[in-house]
Amino acid sequence: MHALRCAALAILAVTFAAPAVLLAQDEPRKNPAPPPQEDPAGDTAKDDGYGGTPDELRPFRGVGEPARRFFVDPPQFRGPGRDTPPPPGLTAVAIGMVAPLKGADAAAGRAMQNAARLALDEANAAGGFVGYGDAELPFELLVREEGASWGAAGDAAVELVFDHGIWGLLGGYEDTNSHVLTRVLLKVEVPNINPTGVDPTITEHNIPWLLRVRPDDRQASYRLARKVFVEDGRERVVLFRANSRYGRTGTIEFKDAARRLHKPVLLETRYETSYLPRDTAGDANWAARMERIKRLRPDAVVVWGRGGPTGTAVKALREAGIDCAIYGPDRVATQAFLKAAGDAAEGFVFTYPMDPRTGGKDWPRFHDRYRERFGDEADATAAFTYDATRMLIDAIRKAGLNRARIRDALYEIRSYEGVTGTIRFSPTQNSITPVILGHVEKGRFVFDG
Amino acid sequence: MLAPSLRNAVLAAATVVLAGAAVLALRPSAAAPSADAEEPAPVRPAAVVLDPWKRSANPRQSAIVYDRFETLGVADGLPSEHVTSVLAEGDDLYVGTDRGLAVRRGGTWTVIDESDGLSHRYVTSVARDVASDTTWVSTLKGLSRISGGDVRVYTQKNSGLVNDVIYHCVTDGPLVWCGTGAGMSVLDTRSGSWTIYDTANAIMREPWCYAIALGPQRAWIGLWGGAIAELDRRTGRWREYRDPDGEMEIDLLKDDGPIHEVTSFVAFEDGMLWQVTYFGMARYDGRSWQSFTKADAGLPGDFMQHVATRGRAAWLGTDEGFGVMRDDTVISYVRQDDGTCLVRTVKAGVEQETRTIATAPGDNYILWTFPRERDVWIATGSGLSRGIARETTDGGDDRTDGN
Numbered sequence: 001m002h003a004l005r006c007a008a009l010a011i012l013a014v015t016f017a018a019p020a021v022l023l024a025q026d027e028p029r030k031n032p033a034p035p036p037q038e039d040p041a042g043d044t045a046k047d048d049g050y051g052g053t054p055d056e057l058r059p060f061r062g063v064g065e066p067a068r069r070f071f072v073d074p075p076q077f078r079g080p081g082r083d084t085p086p087p088p089g090l091t092a093v094a095i096g097m098v099a100p101l102k103g104a105d106a107a108a109g110r111a112m113q114n115a116a117r118l119a120l121d122e123a124n125a126a127g128g129f130v131g132y133g134d135a136e137l138p139f140e141l142l143v144r145e146e147g148a149s150w151g152a153a154g155d156a157a158v159e160l161v162f163d164h165g166i167w168g169l170l171g172g173y174e175d176t177n178s179h180v181l182t183r184v185l186l187k188v189e190v191p192n193i194n195p196t197g198v199d200p201t202i203t204e205h206n207i208p209w210l211l212r213v214r215p216d217d218r219q220a221s222y223r224l225a226r227k228v229f230v231e232d233g234r235e236r237v238v239l240f241r242a243n244s245r246y247g248r249t250g251t252i253e254f255k256d257a258a259r260r261l262h263k264p265v266l267l268e269t270r271y272e273t274s275y276l277p278r279d280t281a282g283d284a285n286w287a288a289r290m291e292r293i294k295r296l297r298p299d300a301v302v303v304w305g306r307g308g309p310t311g312t313a314v315k316a317l318r319e320a321g322i323d324c325a326i327y328g329p330d331r332v333a334t335q336a337f338l339k340a341a342g343d344a345a346e347g348f349v350f351t352y353p354m355d356p357r358t359g360g361k362d363w364p365r366f367h368d369r370y371r372e373r374f375g376d377e378a379d380a381t382a383a384f385t386y387d388a389t390r391m392l393i394d395a396i397r398k399a400g401l402n403r404a405r406i407r408d409a410l411y412e413i414r415s416y417e418g419v420t421g422t423i424r425f426s427p428t429q430n431s432i433t434p435v436i437l438g439h440v441e442k443g444r445f446v447f448d449g
Numbered sequence: 450m451l452a453p454s455l456r457n458a459v460l461a462a463a464t465v466v467l468a469g470a471a472v473l474a475l476r477p478s479a480a481a482p483s484a485d486a487e488e489p490a491p492v493r494p495a496a497v498v499l500d501p502w503k504r505s506a507n508p509r510q511s512a513i514v515y516d517r518f519e520t521l522g523v524a525d526g527l528p529s530e531h532v533t534s535v536l537a538e539g540d541d542l543y544v545g546t547d548r549g550l551a552v553r554r555g556g557t558w559t560v561i562d563e564s565d566g567l568s569h570r571y572v573t574s575v576a577r578d579v580a581s582d583t584t585w586v587s588t589l590k591g592l593s594r595i596s597g598g599d600v601r602v603y604t605q606k607n608s609g610l611v612n613d614v615i616y617h618c619v620t621d622g623p624l625v626w627c628g629t630g631a632g633m634s635v636l637d638t639r640s641g642s643w644t645i646y647d648t649a650n651a652i653m654r655e656p657w658c659y660a661i662a663l664g665p666q667r668a669w670i671g672l673w674g675g676a677i678a679e680l681d682r683r684t685g686r687w688r689e690y691r692d693p694d695g696e697m698e699i700d701l702l703k704d705d706g707p708i709h710e711v712t713s714f715v716a717f718e719d720g721m722l723w724q725v726t727y728f729g730m731a732r733y734d735g736r737s738w739q740s741f742t743k744a745d746a747g748l749p750g751d752f753m754q755h756v757a758t759r760g761r762a763a764w765l766g767t768d769e770g771f772g773v774m775r776d777d778t779v780i781s782y783v784r785q786d787d788g789t790c791l792v793r794t795v796k797a798g799v800e801q802e803t804r805t806i807a808t809a810p811g812d813n814y815i816l817w818t819f820p821r822e823r824d825v826w827i828a829t830g831s832g833l834s835r836g837i838a839r840e841t842t843d844g845g846d847d848r849t850d851g852n
Contacts, residue, residue, distance in 0.1 A: 050698040050699075051698070059694070059696045059698075059699065059701075060694065060696075060699070060701055063701075066694070066699035066700060066701045066702075067699075067700050067701060067702055067703040068699065068700040068703070068708075068728075068729075068742065069698065069699055070697070070698050070699065070700070070709070070728050071698050075727075075752075076768075077768075078750075078752075078768040078769060078813065078814055079768065079812070079814035079830045080530075080531075080812055080814060080830040080831050081830070149605075149612075149631075151605075151611070151612030151613070151614055151629065151630040151631035154589075154612065154613075154614040154630045155590070155612070155613050155614060158569070158571070158589045158590055158613075158614065162569070162570065162571070162589075176655075179655070179657060179673065179674070180614070180630045180631075180657065183616075183630065183657065183659070183673065184589065184614055184630070187533075187571065187573070187589065188547075188571065188589070200697075201674065201697055204697040204698065204711075205673070205711045205727055206711075206727035206728060206752060207727065
């Protein structure tokens with residue numbers, strides 16, 4: 001009986017092995033397989049607490065179950081197009097990027113471009129894209145300015161899709177532009193990975209063509225609220241934010257969290273970003289504003305805005321004699337902030353979307369290669385853009401040159417091991433990876449975890 | 450030193466000039482009006498106050514039960530199977546696709562694309578001024594006017610169009626409303642002047658305008674992030690309709706307002722405002738809101754990209770089929786894998802009837818519908834379909850939008 005079983009197994013082994021050998025001989029070249037992705041935290045497609053919201057911060061938790069919960073299941077693309085073949089005559093696999101190339105966010109735009117180019121060059125060195133007939137196609141990056149005017153990102157996306165046939169889009173950085181992009185991409189059916197946007201609502205629409213790989217201001221707000229109110233025990237908090245859409249939308253979740261912890265902010269007041277990069281002289285009411293904050297005797301001020309203007313605002317707070325703890329999100333934590341704030345930056349506590357002390361498993365290699373090539377230190381913007389680009393490349397290689405299938409491949413990813421660490425996705429394909437804290441010490445950013 | 454009388458005269462003249470300039474500056478117009486412009490469009494002071502919420506005693510009638518579908522594609526003359534919008538006038542059709550505008554007149558198809566001067570190949574909507582036989586085409590790269598064989602293009606660089614990405618255009622007498630990714634632009638064709646509505650002069654929190662619906666002395670703008678903005682065109686006043694719970698991830702109370710802040714389309718007719726979203730739909734009769742989803746009302750799907758109205762019914766374009774809602778009844782039409790169509794009738798959330806008919810729309814991915822008295826044109830991801838109502842043989846059809 002044993003001998004018979006062994007013989008049967010041997011026959012089976014030969015039967016299956018022979019075609020495999022034949023396949024190996026005749027098989028066309030294949031794209032490198034994407035690294036296996038696991039979900040260490042379990043199935044993140046099931047998100048009972050939306051956006052990783054702690055139970056105590058859930059909206060209306062005291063009034064029972066809402067009539068409807070959205071974003072429970074991942075959005076689906078149910079349209080046709082999965083059988084559409086690629087067009088003839090391709091010489092490259094084009095990937096688009098919309099990023100800030102000028103203005104206050106130009107440094108972020110440079111980091112995005114550098115990181116994406118690094119990822120694409122590595123992919124091309126490893127064979128580019130295989131699977132378009134016999135050709136081996138290089139990946140190429142096409143970059144456009146995102147913020148020349150309201151809606152410019154949409155114009156750029158239309159041009160990239162229809163004139164250059166991109167297979168996926170990276171960006172944007174400024175959240176207004178990202179919103180404009182999303183709706184355009186629903187029309188033209190091209191996947192978009194957002195590596196840098198912070199507005200929580202970017203992924204709150206059910207459009208099935210968008211992923212975000214970095215944790216947003218919802219995660220930053222939850223972590224800051226815990227730090228400010230629970231860990232540091234602050235009671236009298238003033239919110240001092242940029243008079244901009246970023247300042248308005250970024251602080252919504254923090255204010256909600258403060259209220260739900262029964263410690264609503266005492267005052268929300270604003271600074272104009274148009275003059276604060278230089279000084280406070282452009283604001284005739286500045287002194288009165290400072291006096292108003294002082295009179296409230298806050299034990300913490302939470303600032304929210306771009307680095308440079310917020311640095312000037314923090315410096316002015318200190319000069320006005322407001323010496324309480326100051327907190328803010330990662331977009332404050334820039335070199336421009338340190339420069340503008342000077343000594344006033346000392347002790348500033350901030351959130352950060354990744355842990356640069358450890359990163360992911362390839363973080364040291366990425367960091368070294370980035371510095372070697374661009375002569376600059378890779379920051380979170382660069383690191384998340386690198387991860388986003390690699391995810392897109394992997395999806396294109398897996399799905400082939402079909403946008404709907406590339407989208408499907410991206411939406412299959414529940415978590416991703418990148419240079420930034422493990423990225424966990426919510427059902428809206430938004431990163432719900434926890435953020436870390438850091439502080440400024442002797443003029444440098446120190447990361448605490 | 451000027452004499453007092455002269456100084457007073459200069460001051461008076463300066464006051465007039467400055468006041469005039471101030472009036473002009475306050476006008477939300479991108480271009481100076483020409484001399485024959487009658488009044489600031491599109492706000493029109495009127496002595497008579499109309500109630501937009503008043504229901505008509507004789508609303509437009511329509512069949513809402515279709516027993517047969519036929520589908521046109523590339524083989525029939527369309528430039529693409531990806532149909533984005535449709536407008537019908539008698540036997541004439543104006544069909545937007547991702548490869549240009551297809552026009553069927555006198556049974557003959559003509560395709561107008563970029564080679565003919567169309568501003569972009571991707572057409573998002575079509576509007577008509579029948580009196581002047583002018584066709585307005587919104588695209589992802591500007592507005593095109595087709596008249597007398599000529600195509601004229603309006604972009605943000607040569608006109609008061611606030612952004613080139615236009616999601617919807619509507620004609621309203623001499624006005625052409627364009628909902629764009631950066632605000633609402635309105636062209637007054639009499640003067641050539643443009644009016645822009647955005648976060649600077651309207652109630653919008655964000656300027657992302659996706660659809661426009663017009664009613665008696667009112668305009669409603671479907672917004673991404675802000676639900677619906679209403680302009681009283683008689684007074685110029687704005688009002689907003691928002692989801693009161695203020696949270697994107699929930700709808701706290703079912704019938705307390707728009708179902709979500711992200712509106713994908715709006716329509717208005719006979720005293721009813723309809724909002725569709727990617728989460729379901731809502732309607733407002735001037736007093737109260739009601740909202741509906743696939744789960745609780747039998748909609749074919751919750752991801753909705755278009756709503757059209759006729760009489761008291763609304764035609765719903767979803768990514769899982771199309772449906773018609775009248776009062777509390779929803780009839781959904783969903784294509785099956787074998788090419789047949791599952792027709793399901795749900796009344797007040799309770800299933801009434803399910804049946805299968807032999808033909809179906811070309812695809813369940815519906816981007817636009819254009820209902821008429823006895824048929825409906827349907828823009829799908831796989832062709833242009835037409836739903837045809839059962840022929841009446843007994844002098845009436847109780848399954849129409851009769852009242």
